[in-house]
Amino acid sequence: MASTDKPDPEQGKEVTPPPKPESSSVASPTAASYFSVDVTLRVLLFASTLTAIVVLVTSKQTVRGRVPIPLVAKFDHSPAFIYFLVALSVAGLYSIITTLASISVILKPEFSTKFLLHFAFWDVLILGLVASATGTAGGVAYIGLKGNDHVKWPKVCSTFDKFCRHLAGSLAVSLFASVLLVLLVWFSVFSIHKKLPK
């Protein structure tokens, strides 16, 4: 048994990496490059949620038609768009926090596995939030675009063209954010899987 604890000294010099904490021994050579991809995705997530929020909030449109009172369309006239705004804000804040966390892992790679696990857990929740909010806002926006004759809900977008263009843009960017979150979960799962011994 003693011979297994002391490997051949020449061979030991060739193979043994410089001393580092044991938990990072499997992953550390590539942890920095892993997390630079992670940081890129999270910065993109922040940019897309911020864009979607700005486009949504600036969607207000006032129309002066034949009626004496001007008609106003604002996103907060529908609870669906308020939920959409809240979900995007949560995702935006989350992306800031996790970008910082991900940068901290690049500086201290020995905690990479723990962070990947936490990222995967939370990313899934935020994905559920953003996907459902995109669906909610999209469903209401579609009624605005097409109306629904069965229940006599008239079209809105024929009157409020700018409002609906903003909504469509915000929804498209939010869909992109959902795709980013799926990629982030895949990335975390794949990175944890990569660390398994062959």
Next chain:
Amino acid sequence: MASTDKPDPEQGKEVTPPPKPESSSVASPTAASYFSVDVTLRVLLFASTLTAIVVLVTSKQTVRGRVPIPLVAKFDHSPAFIYFLVALSVAGLYSIITTLASISVILKPEFSTKFLLHFAFWDVLILGLVASATGTAGGVAYIGLKGNDHVKWPKVCSTFDKFCRHLAGSLAVSLFASVLLVLLVWFSVFSIHKKLPK
């Protein structure tokens, strides 16, 4: 080096498990119990999607009011509910396939890691689908319940009470299915993480 390949015969008898493929050496003692939880969650997912589909499809309501023509409410009067039905059907089919796959892992545990990885990848996509469809249908159903005065969309649920009760039930069960999918992703990620060397 030769001594490391031949361990002490007495100790080898005590510790070494019965011969099995190398890839399962980390996980096999608990793989069956892991996957029995996985199978349970997937069967629950199937049951909940099937329930949601049945409750949605049977929501048709005909109301004979003061008007000569009877009013009919059906889920396929709204594209949102058709999308909801399609998403639930995809999730239901997916749950059948992955339940069978998960059972096959209990019988052949040496592929457990590969299956966990694939499950995590696909579960995330199905979660995005079900969450967005639940959001879409929920957003439209909420307008049916409350109406929207700003754009003159009248309430529907005051007339079609049974229709709206069915929708609410279907949405609640679908929300439960989304939670199950989040748990399934968490479970896969956690199980892969558990296999990492300490």
